[in-house]
Amino acid sequence: MTDQTSLVVCFGEAMLRYSKDQLGESQITPGGAEYNVACSLAKLGVSVKWISALPHDKSAEAITTPAIESGAQISIINSNHPVGEYRIIRGKNNVSYNRANSAFANLKPDEINWRQEINGARWLVISGITPLLGDGPKSNWATAMTFSELDGTLVALDLNHRPPLGTFEELWSEVEPRIRQIHLLILSPSNLTTLTGEDNLEMLVQLRNRLNLPFLACTWKEDVNGVQKRWSAVAHSKGVDSTKEMAVNHTPLEPLGGGDAWLAGFVDGLLEGLDPINCCRRGDTLAALTQQTFGDLGNVTREELSRWELIEGEYDLLQDG
Numbered sequence: 335m336t337d338q339t340s341l342v343v344c345f346g347e348a349m350l351r352y353s354k355d356q357l358g359e360s361q362i363t364p365g366g367a368e369y370n371v372a373c374s375l376a377k378l379g380v381s382v383k384w385i386s387a388l389p390h391d392k393s394a395e396a397i398t399t400p401a402i403e404s405g406a407q408i409s410i411i412n413s414n415h416p417v418g419e420y421r422i423i424r425g426k427n428n429v430s431y432n433r434a435n436s437a438f439a440n441l442k443p444d445e446i447n448w449r450q451e452i453n454g455a456r457w458l459v460i461s462g463i464t465p466l467l468g469d470g471p472k473s474n475w476a477t478a479m480t481f482s483e484l485d486g487t488l489v490a491l492d493l494n495h496r497p498p499l500g501t502f503e504e505l506w507s508e509v510e511p512r513i514r515q516i517h518l519l520i521l522s523p524s525n526l527t528t529l530t531g532e533d534n535l536e537m538l539v540q541l542r543n544r545l546n547l548p549f550l551a552c553t554w555k556e557d558v559n560g561v562q563k564r565w566s567a568v569a570h571s572k573g574v575d576s577t578k579e580m581a582v583n584h585t586p587l588e589p590l591g592g593g594d595a596w597l598a599g600f601v602d603g604l605l606e607g608l609d610p611i612n613c614c615r616r617g618d619t620l621a622a623l624t625q626q627t628f629g630d631l632g633n634v635t636r637e638e639l640s641r642w643e644l645i646e647g648e649y650d651l652l653q654d655g
Contacts (some may be wrong), residue, residue, distance in 0.1 A: 339454035340383035340407055342375055342601065343487075344368040345478055346464055347438035347471075348386055348397045349418035349431075355628050356587060364397040365420070365630030367461045367494055370594035371601075374620065376405035378602055378636050385451055387411040387437040400631060411445050413437035422590070429590075431498065433467070443473035448481040457601055458482045461492045465508040466499035472508065479515045490518040492597055493525050502528055518549040518604075520597060526552050535567055535574050542569035549610070553596055553617070554578075561585055564622055566596065566614045575611035582618045584651035586625035595624035595632060599639075619643060622651050 346368030355361050372384035384401055388394035388410050394417060401408055418433030433439060452458065458478055465472040482489050495505050502525075513519075523533035530537040533552070542550035551568040563583050567576035586592070599620035603613030619642050624632030642651075 339381075341381040341455060341605065342372070342457045342459060343383050343385060343452060343455045343478075344372040344375075344459040345385045345475070346461055347418060347433065347436065347467065348384075348388075348401075349420050349433060349436070350393060350396060351420055351422065351630065353422035361628070362396065363629040363631070364400055365590065367463055367492060367594050368459055369397070369401065370591055370630050371459050371598045372406045373401055373404040373631050374595050374598035374624065374634070375602060376401070377632075377634060378598075378639065379405070380602060380605065381407075383407040383409055383451070383455075385409045385446065387413045387415075387441050387445075389413050389416060389437055393417040404631075409451060411437075411441060413440060415440045438471060439468045441468070441470035441474055443470055443477075445470070446474050446477075448474070448477050449485075452478065452481045452485050452487050455482075455485075455487045456605065457488050457490055459490045459492075459597065459601065461494040462505050462509060463494050463496055463499065466496070466505060476512070479512055483515045488517040489515055490520070490597065490601055491516050492520040492593065493522070494520075494593070495522075495525060513545050513547065516547060518551065518600070519545070519547055520551045520553070520593075520600075522593075523552060523554055535569075535576060538567060538569045539574050551600065551614070553593060553621075555592075562622075564592070564618050566618055568600075568610045568614055570610050575609075575614060577611065577614045577618055579648065580615060580646070581648050582622040582651055583648065584622045584626070586622075588625045588628055588630070591630035591632065592621040592625045594630070595634075596621040616643065626651070 348366030348369035351365045375382045415437040418436035420431045464475040526533045553566040556563040563581045565577045565581040596617035599617035603616040623634045
């Protein structure tokens with residue numbers, strides 16, 4: 335454990351990803367929703383800590399080394415259980431997971447000193463993946479939110495529903511009772527449709543009002559002739575802001591990691607004091623840039639992100655701004 339204070343704390347599982355790169359070569363790389371967010375923020379120069387559980391072996395080093403190199407602090411519970419794995423089948427958009435007996439899934443409820451880990455943080459970043467991984471992860475997920483509430487730390491939760499882990503109803507039954515502890519909730523269009531019947535801005539506003547959330551966000555990806563148009567929207571106390579008219583057009587090299595980078599960009603914008611629409615814009619840009627490189631993790635620097643943000647309106651990522 336580390337007692338260093340970080341501006342952002344990310345809690346969740348990271349695994350080893352088995353996939354083939356664009357040249358058809360087999361690669362093993364790290365990935366995981368909250369882990370991806372931590373590494374992305376760290377590369378932008380944000381003080382961030384990632385908390386998780388891993389064995390003490392070479393497989394764990396393949397995860398911790400990139401995080402440390404990005405500039406993130408890490409706080410790891412040592413486990414006798416293995417690192418989880420996931421495999422990507424190119425061309426089929428299929429991801430298979432092997433995580434049921436992982437170190438993170440075997441976390442015990444009282445293994446993390448949340449009062450110490452949360453102390454002084456501005457944001458806690460978590461996802462809806464964690465509470466469906468087992469009683470230990472769920473207990474720590476809930477306790478982290480409780481101590482965040484007590485300490486004045488804001489909570490960002492990406493719902494990130496994974497059907498193989500459980501039904502949407504099972505996930506929502508864990509999240510909804512804790513809505514008052516959440517300040518930023520991110521949904522996919524399918525999540526929004528499940529909760530409201532539609533995936534438009536009006537429904538986003540109505541749902542935010544019903545849940546009484548400070549920020550309720552949703553991200554969209556539209557494929558047009560092989561080019562992806564990425565945009566997002568956020569409902570808040572003053573209405574709703576959307577980047578649909580200033581979308582980012584790009585051709586992703588990598589199918590994963592975009593949503594995590596979007597969350598990192600949005601939180602980074604809030605930390606900087608940007609208004610909601612520019613937080614969305616930063617999220618869109620960081621997500622698209624991240625998906626230009628192989629693997630869940632991007633290599634986007636503050637300088638590169640700032641350069642692209644100078645462009646007004648809709649733009650093509652392949653054009654040098």
